[in-house]
Amino acid sequence: xxxxxxxxxxxxxxxxxxxxxxxxxxxxxxxxxxxxxxxxxxxxxxxxxxxxxxxxxxxxxxxxxxxxxxxxxxxxxxxxxxxxxxxxxxxxxxxxxxxxxxxxxxxxxxxxxxxxxxxxxxxxxxxxxxxxxxxxxxxxxxxxxxxxxxxxxxxxxxxxxxxxxxxxxxxxxxxxxxxxxxxxxxxxxxxxxxxxxxxxxxxxxxxxxxxxxxxxxxxxxxxxxxxxxxxxxxxxxxxxxxxxxxxxxxxxxxxxx
Numbered sequence: 001x002x003x004x005x006x007x008x009x010x011x012x013x014x015x016x017x018x019x020x021x022x023x024x025x026x027x028x029x030x031x032x033x034x035x036x037x038x039x040x041x042x043x044x045x046x047x048x049x050x051x052x053x054x055x056x057x058x059x060x061x062x063x064x065x066x067x068x069x070x071x072x073x074x075x076x077x078x079x080x081x082x083x084x085x086x087x088x089x090x091x092x093x094x095x096x097x098x099x100x101x102x103x104x105x106x107x108x109x110x111x112x113x114x115x116x117x118x119x120x121x122x123x124x125x126x127x128x129x130x131x132x133x134x135x136x137x138x139x140x141x142x143x144x145x146x147x148x149x150x151x152x153x154x155x156x157x158x159x160x161x162x163x164x165x166x167x168x169x170x171x172x173x174x175x176x177x178x179x180x181x182x183x184x185x186x187x188x189x190x191x192x193x194x195x196x197x198x199x200x201x202x203x204x205x206x207x208x209x210x211x212x213x214x215x216x217x218x219x220x221x222x223x224x225x226x227x228x229x230x231x232x233x234x235x236x237x238x239x240x241x242x243x244x245x246x247x248x249x250x251x252x253x254x255x256x257x
Contacts, residue, residue: 003040015052030063033083047078047095051085051107060087066094066119066137075099082107082125094119097137106143115147118155130167142177144198156248161239162198164191173252176216177240178208187216187254195236204234211240212254222251 001019002008008026015034020026022040030044033052038044042056048063056062063079065071077096084107087093091111096103097119105117106125115129118136124143129135133147136155145159148167153159160177170184178195180188190212195205211232215225226244244251 006038009046021058027063045079045095047076047102048081049078050081051083053084054081055086057087057089057091057113059089060091062087062091062093063095064092066097068097068119068137071097078102079105081105082109085109085111087111088115089113091115093117094137096120112149124161133165144194146194154249158243158247158249160243162191162194164194171252173249174243174247175252176222177243178236179212179216181252185252187252189254200236201234204236207232207234207237208240211237215241215244216251217254222253223247 003020003022005022006020006024009028011028012026012030014032017035018032019037021038024038024042026044027046029046031049033050035052036050036054038056039058041058043061045063065073076099079093079095080102082105085105090113103119103121105123108125109127111129112131114132116134120138121135122140124141126144127141128146130147130149132149133151135153138156139153140158142159142161144161145163147165150167151165151169153171157171158174160175162178163175164180165171166182169182173185175181178191180191182188190208214229215222218225222244223246226241232238232241
């Protein structure tokens with residue numbers, strides 16, 4: 001299962017039925033879970049831990065040094081990846097800039113060709129990044145979020161569960177859960193298709209519509225507006241309202257007509 005031209009450090013730990021293709025590189029201390037596949041020319045850098053059933057395509061580089069001026073390559077940091085993640089051709093994911101800390105990727109994520117995850121990002125489960133989408137450093141993404149092709153997000157921004165970001169968007173603010181956003185921080189509305197796909201109850205969707213209007217389509221600061229509302233009854237409503245805490249980036253809001 002390991003090609004003769006692959007370069008694997010003796011200290012790397014590979015699980016059962018791991019496949020490593022021609023000219024792939026696995027550096028010191030790397031851990032790769034059972035059944036994972038590394039295609040030809042894939043690179044997994046030191047400090048990376050990968051779960052079971054992952055696929056790493058050609059020329060992807062996982063755990064590379066961060067794009068951070070002044071970073072000391074001797075810093076012992078890492079990248080932790082969950083199970084069943086796919087990294088297509090040319091994907092890059094960087095390790096943390098801080099000693100003993102990690103960039104994290106959850107389970108069942110799909111990263112299309114040329115997409116990028118910057119240092120110290122905390123990426124949830126079932127995330128999809130389309131081709132050339134990129135997360136700057138310290139970005140947090142909730143579960144079940146989707147980034148269209150070429151979408152970019154500013155460092156330290158947060159994206160809530162179930163959000164959909166349109167292709168070629170420029171996101172500089174926090175993105176609330178279950179919404180659609182595009183262009184430059186332009187909120188289009190709730191991600192109703194995504195909510196139905198996740199089988200959100202009708203009552204929860206109705207509640208989210210009310211919360212959306214009250215927080216993101218009303219004058220005032222979202223944190224203060226959310227704090228003034230009663231506690232929602234649905235789990236989706238609670239996820240939405242609990243997202244609004246003091247933020248480094250501020251919140252993307254819908255244009256009030």
